[in-house]
Amino acid sequence: VPPRTERMAVDQDWSSVYPTAAAFKPASVPLPIRMGYPVKRGVPPPKEGNLELIKIPNFLHLTPPAIKKHCAALKDFCTEWPSALDSDEKCEQHFPIETETVDYVSSGTSIRNPKARVVTLRVKLSNLNLDDHAKKKLVKLVGERYCRETDVLTIVTDRCPLRRQNYDYGMHLLTVLYHESWKTEKWESEKSEEDMEEYIWENSRSQKNALDTLLRIKASENVSNVSKEELLGSEVVTNYRNSVIALKNEGETESNMSQYKESVKKLLNIQA
Amino acid sequence: NLMGARLAGSHVDTQEPKTNPLVSLSDEPETLYKRLSILVKGHDKAVLDSYEYFAVLAAKELGISIEKVEKPPKTIERFTLLKSVHIYKKHRVQYEMRTHYMCLELKYLTSSTAAVYLEYVQRNLPEGVAMEVKKTKIERIPEHIKKPVWDTLPQVEEAEVKS
Numbered sequence: 001v002p003p004r005t006e007r008m009a010v011d012q013d014w015s016s017v018y019p020t021a022a023a024f025k026p027a028s029v030p031l032p033i034r035m036g037y038p039v040k041r042g043v044p045p046p047k048e049g050n051l052e053l054i055k056i057p058n059f060l061h062l063t064p065p066a067i068k069k070h071c072a073a074l075k076d077f078c079t080e081w082p083s084a085l086d087s088d089e090k091c092e093q094h095f096p097i098e099t100e101t102v103d104y105v106s107s108g109t110s111i112r113n114p115k116a117r118v119v120t121l122r123v124k125l126s127n128l129n130l131d132d133h134a135k136k137k138l139v140k141l142v143g144e145r146y147c148r149e150t151d152v153l154t155i156v157t158d159r160c161p162l163r164r165q166n167y168d169y170g171m172h173l174l175t176v177l178y179h180e181s182w183k184t185e186k187w188e189s190e191k192s193e194e195d196m197e198e199y200i201w202e203n204s205r206s207q208k209n210a211l212d213t214l215l216r217i218k219a220s221e222n223v224s225n226v227s228k229e230e231l232l233g234s235e236v237v238t239n240y241r242n243s244v245i246a247l248k249n250e251g252e253t254e255s256n257m258s259q260y261k262e263s264v265k266k267l268l269n270i271q272a
Numbered sequence: 273n274l275m276g277a278r279l280a281g282s283h284v285d286t287q288e289p290k291t292n293p294l295v296s297l298s299d300e301p302e303t304l305y306k307r308l309s310i311l312v313k314g315h316d317k318a319v320l321d322s323y324e325y326f327a328v329l330a331a332k333e334l335g336i337s338i339e340k341v342e343k344p345p346k347t348i349e350r351f352t353l354l355k356s357v358h359i360y361k362k363h364r365v366q367y368e369m370r371t372h373y374m375c376l377e378l379k380y381l382t383s384s385t386a387a388v389y390l391e392y393v394q395r396n397l398p399e400g401v402a403m404e405v406k407k408t409k410i411e412r413i414p415e416h417i418k419k420p421v422w423d424t425l426p427q428v429e430e431a432e433v434k435s
Contacts, residue, residue: 021396021398056316056318056319057319057398057399057400057401059322059323059326059398061396062322062326062396064329067326067329067330067333068329068333070330070392071330071333071334071392072333074334074388074392075333075334075335076292076294076295077294077295077384077388078334078335078382078384078385078388078389079302079382079384079385080335080382080385081304081380081381081382081385082304085304085380086380088306091304091306091410094412095304095410095411095412096412096413097410097411097412097413098306098408098409098410099408099409099410099411100406100407100408100409101406101407101409102404102405102406102407103404103405103407104402104403104404104405105394105397105402105403105404105405106402106403107399107400107402127413128413128417129417129418129419129420134420171414174417175414175416175417178417178420179420179421179422182420182422183422
């Protein structure tokens with residue numbers, strides 16, 4: 001019996017020959033394919049009875065016209081993305097919480113994968129309704145899960161056996177953290193200088209030293225006793241304060257060091 | 273068969289817009305996926321290349337914006353075993369497993385579009401190829417995180433302080 005390939009027209013509908021995934025049938029595919037390792041001084045073996053061509057997964061059922069037909073039929077079931085959310089920033093503004101879940105597809109004896117129950121929750125703290133004290137307390141409570149550069153809190157939940165349970169637990173954690181950070185406990189008033197996240201100039205050694213020095217300068221010049229509030233409000237002291245805060249919080253940069261130098265010169269009245 | 277159902281219904285009403293009888297509309301708001309990251313792993317690079325062409329074309333036809341298509345370098349796991357069942361320690365045999373990767377990142381999908389695309393792409397996954405799908409869902413801040421509860425429940429707070 002001659003193979004079917006001899007009766008196939010050039011402009012036939014290929015999606016009716018291979019509608020679904022099927023093994024390679026050499027009598028149904030009109031292509032002169034050769035596959036395999038050639039014998040010495042020979043060519044790769046032809047397609048008739050070629051096991052290599054049958055073993056490899058073929059995409060003969062997914063030609064471009066077939067894909068287009070499938071997609072045209074599937075298009076009815078798709079919904080459109082809201083056109084107002086076309087950039088990442090707008091998504092961030094309206095929908096701040098991001099939940100990441102992973103699905104695994106593989107062939108094997110079981111379809112389950114234990115890694116599939118992990119849920120990652122990401123929020124930017126600037127989108128939550130937190131005041132200054134609440135934000136500092138939340139950052140302290142959360143520890144490593146908060147990234148200062150990008151202001152993103154990441155919660156990875158793994159402890160429950162199901163993904164839905166992990167997601168609910170993650171949201172519960174977020175709620176509890178939020179509410180606990182708004183509470184003020186009695187022992188929080190014992191917060192010492194080592195616990196502070198950023199440098200505060202008021203009631204620090206730098207302020208005491210500066211005031212001390214200025215008072216002694218004024219006493220040695222025998223000027224009438226100037227009050228502390230006047231000294232604190234004067235321009236030289238505020239300059240010094242700003243430069244010290246910039247140095248401590250932002251680290252040492254060229255501009256910070258030169259600003260500090262200028263303010264110290266003005267404070268102690270040294271003309272270099 | 274989807275094509276059969278559409279053709280069967282269309283000859284009845286030619287003036288009204290043709291609605292697919294298999295499509296069901298629901299009122300609940302769709303969950304939005306900001307990014308869908310598909311990582312495909314396989315032993316054969318040619319199979320993965322064909323699959324990439326298929327997945328990219330399917331995404332374009334369904335109107336899904338593709339962020340990028342990456343091809344991370346392959347990993348080779350090699351191990352050395354003894355060639356013989358008993359003794360002959362100096363004669364070994366080496367095996368290796370090559371895993372090729374292909375990463376497809378899609379942006380801005382709704383849950384129904386994602387479900388349709390993923391089902392289509394997963395049904396046509398070739399034999400011997402594995403896939404990992406990372407979905408990043410975005411949602412609004414839930415009601416109970418908008419304001420702290422302590423402002424509205426003073427009596428409960430006092431009872432807690434006492435206990």
